[in-house]
Amino acid sequence: MRTWLYDGSFEGFLTALSLALERPEDCAIARQDGAEAGLFSEFLSAGRDPARAAAVRKVIETRGSAESWQHARYAFLSESPGAETAILKYVSLLLEKGRAAYNMLADDRVRAVHGLAAKVGGEAHRFMGFVRFSELADKTLYSRIEPDHNILPLLTGHFRARLGAFNWVIHDARRNLAALYFKGRLVYAPLDAASLREDAKESEVRKLWKHFFKTAAIKERLNPELQRQNVPLKYRKNLTEFTE
Amino acid sequence: MDLQEKLEILADSAKYDASCASSGSSRGGQGTGAAHQSGVCHSWTADGRCVSLLKILMTNECVYDCAYCVNRRTNDSPKAILTPDEIAGLTFEFYKRNYIEGLFLSSGIIVSPDRTMELMLEAVRKLRKTFHFNGYVHLKVIPGADQALIDQAGLWADRVSVNIELPSDKSLRLLAPGKTKDTVLRPMNRLAQQIAAHKDERRSIKTSPAYAPAGQSTQLIIGATPETDREIIKLSEALYGKMALKRVYYSAFVPVMKDSRLPALREPPLLREHRLYQADWLLRFYGFTADELLDEAHPQLDLAFDPKTIWALNNLDKFPLEVNKAPYEEILRVPGIGVTSAKRILRARRAGPLKLEDLKKLGVVMKRAVYFVTAGGKYGGLKKESGDAIKLKLLEHKNPNGQLNLFGGEQAAKEGAEAAATGQL
Numbered sequence: 001m002r003t004w005l006y007d008g009s010f011e012g013f014l015t016a017l018s019l020a021l022e023r024p025e026d027c028a029i030a031r032q033d034g035a036e037a038g039l040f041s042e043f044l045s046a047g048r049d050p051a052r053a054a055a056v057r058k059v060i061e062t063r064g065s066a067e068s069w070q071h072a073r074y075a076f077l078s079e080s081p082g083a084e085t086a087i088l089k090y091v092s093l094l095l096e097k098g099r100a101a102y103n104m105l106a107d108d109r110v111r112a113v114h115g116l117a118a119k120v121g122g123e124a125h126r127f128m129g130f131v132r133f134s135e136l137a138d139k140t141l142y143s144r145i146e147p148d149h150n151i152l153p154l155l156t157g158h159f160r161a162r163l164g165a166f167n168w169v170i171h172d173a174r175r176n177l178a179a180l181y182f183k184g185r186l187v188y189a190p191l192d193a194a195s196l197r198e199d200a201k202e203s204e205v206r207k208l209w210k211h212f213f214k215t216a217a218i219k220e221r222l223n224p225e226l227q228r229q230n231v232p233l234k235y236r237k238n239l240t241e242f243t244e
Numbered sequence: 245m246d247l248q249e250k251l252e253i254l255a256d257s258a259k260y261d262a263s264c265a266s267s268g269s270s271r272g273g274q275g276t277g278a279a280h281q282s283g284v285c286h287s288w289t290a291d292g293r294c295v296s297l298l299k300i301l302m303t304n305e306c307v308y309d310c311a312y313c314v315n316r317r318t319n320d321s322p323k324a325i326l327t328p329d330e331i332a333g334l335t336f337e338f339y340k341r342n343y344i345e346g347l348f349l350s351s352g353i354i355v356s357p358d359r360t361m362e363l364m365l366e367a368v369r370k371l372r373k374t375f376h377f378n379g380y381v382h383l384k385v386i387p388g389a390d391q392a393l394i395d396q397a398g399l400w401a402d403r404v405s406v407n408i409e410l411p412s413d414k415s416l417r418l419l420a421p422g423k424t425k426d427t428v429l430r431p432m433n434r435l436a437q438q439i440a441a442h443k444d445e446r447r448s449i450k451t452s453p454a455y456a457p458a459g460q461s462t463q464l465i466i467g468a469t470p471e472t473d474r475e476i477i478k479l480s481e482a483l484y485g486k487m488a489l490k491r492v493y494y495s496a497f498v499p500v501m502k503d504s505r506l507p508a509l510r511e512p513p514l515l516r517e518h519r520l521y522q523a524d525w526l527l528r529f530y531g532f533t534a535d536e537l538l539d540e541a542h543p544q545l546d547l548a549f550d551p552k553t554i555w556a557l558n559n560l561d562k563f564p565l566e567v568n569k570a571p572y573e574e575i576l577r578v579p580g581i582g583v584t585s586a587k588r589i590l591r592a593r594r595a596g597p598l599k600l601e602d603l604k605k606l607g608v609v610m611k612r613a614v615y616f617v618t619a620g621g622k623y624g625g626l627k628k629e630s631g632d633a634i635k636l637k638l639l640e641h642k643n644p645n646g647q648l649n650l651f652g653g654e655q656a657a658k659e660g661a662e663a664a665a666t667g668q669l
Contacts, residue, residue, distance in 0.1 A: 106602035217289035226292025
């Protein structure tokens with residue numbers, strides 16, 4: 001048994017994937033900072049090889065489809081334990097069966113990756129709604145989020161299309177990674193939010209929104225259980241309308 | 245009166261409109277904002293309903309005196325009006341912070357239908373032209389307004405709607421003096437024609453303007469008047485067919501106003517509303533007709549079971565269905581199989597024959613579907629097919645404690661949440 005270790009980046013993972021695919025039946029993939037030493041496993045460092053990464057992407061897209069590539073990428077962003085090895089098994093099935101694997105929806109190897117991808121896609125869609133911006137003193141829009149999965153890269157295109165006229169920041173506080181959109185350019189960087197100052201008018205707008213939100217509920221139809229299913233408690237601390 | 249007070253009054257008066265959709269449009273371009281084809285929910289209020297638009301009235305003043313309506317002339321609650329500038333500004337500030345997808349603007353009738361429509365159009369025009377706003381706008385069209393004004397609505401808005409409110413002319417005359425079926429249907433008809441004509445034009449001239457790209461919807465109030473579910477679903481079927489409506493919303497009557505002409509309901513008929521939505525879904529996505537779901541002898545939807553299960557139990561001769569062979573349209577009719585799982589079945593069976601245990605993996609709700617399908621000839625349901633026996637089994641699943649709670653709101657809420665989460669029946 002071999003475990004290929006990678007540095008946490010997507011490119012590093014794809015390098016490890018490419019190496020592991022040479023002997024998929026007795027390989028695993030894990031992050032170098034998270035792998036537990038196994039008695040019967042040999043640990044190897046995959047490094048980062050852009051050419052290998054590009055090649056493995058091409059293989060997934062041609063043996064499978066653009067959809068297969070998206071499933072693999074989303075599953076990786078889930079950051080769930082075992083996601084890397086699940087993707088390895090999925091891609092190795094694609095290599096073995098080609099197009100036929102595309103329809104094997106009841107196969108556990110396909111379901112594992114599709115399931116992870118669905119979670120990530122679902123959370124990303126949810127956050128298209130759950131991102132809450134505050135206007136800072138310099139008119140930049142700032143939002144703090146704490147999603148389960150690493151969905152930040154899946155949100156930026158959406159907000160670029162609608163808030164392209166503004167400067168904005170979406171800060172994943174859980175991973176301390178921020179997408180900074182400034183004068184039409186997008187960069188990812190860690191961020192210290194402690195020094196940010198809100199615009200003086202911000203609390204007024206927030207108050208208006210909270211009043212609107214409270215008023216919009218019909219008291220004869222109260223259904224907090226349904227509300228909890230749609231807005232899980234874990235997300236509420238960053239949602240303006242649920243905070244004091 | 246400050247902006248906050250006005251907002252509270254006008255949001256409070258607008259909240260009984262059930263529509264929350266922000267889907268069906270992909271507007272975008274220079275400026276701020278874009279619409280998302282599948283719509284985005286931004287929050288959910290304490291009643292579990294989605295918030296995606298700033299849903300407000302321009303004013304809650306009204307010249308009409310409709311018995312069911314919280315804004316009726318004779319209700320002496322506080323009145324407010326927002327100017328076009330205030331509406332546009334508020335929408336923009338909320339949108340910028342990603343609180344909302346856009347604006348849903350409705351209104352009571354102030355001065356005249358024409359004047360009301362003019363002011364509403366002014367607010368949306370300002371949003372589009374001054375703020376360069378490309379987010380979603382749902383604009384209510386005021387019955388009785390001039391045709392030229394009605395025609396403009398679709399040029400500025402993504403979705404337009406005229407509420408029918410009461411499902412028959414008789415009920416309208418009784419509860420909404422000043423309104424008839426005709427005054428409501430005329431603008432609706434006009435909008436349908438405009439939408440169709442613009443669509444045609446855009447096919448040949450790509451640069452011609454979009455007209456209400458997210459289509460037209462309406463709302464019916466449920467339980468304020470004696471119409472049967474059959475009458476309601478037949479009406480919806482006609483609206484989807486003849487008027488090409490995108491959505492019909494059903495709003496359980498909330499008895500906020502006291503009036504001798506209104507029924508004395510203790511609480512809104514939520515379970516009935518839920519069943520109507522299920523039946524509506526069956527019309528739009530599952531290929532059912534109203535006559536298949538309800539007939540003269542059974543004009544009301546069953547409260548204990550969803551309408552698809554009832555249909556299947558009444559048509560046991562068509563089951564069980566072999567999932568490896570049956571066409572898509574028939575698979576869709578199996579209780580426990582929704583659009584997503586039906587599509588998955590079709591894809592998965594191309595890769596090889598499906599077994600019963602595969603169905604669960606494809607997202608089929610087997611506790612319901614098991615009585616209606618075979619896989620490779622294998623059947624996991626009851627030995628002797630009988631509608632009553634299946635009914636009893638299904639009820640066991642619903643109420644594991646053996647208690648029957650046919651009219652409780654709890655079941656409706658639970659099922660409602662499931663349906664909302666999956667869209668499956």
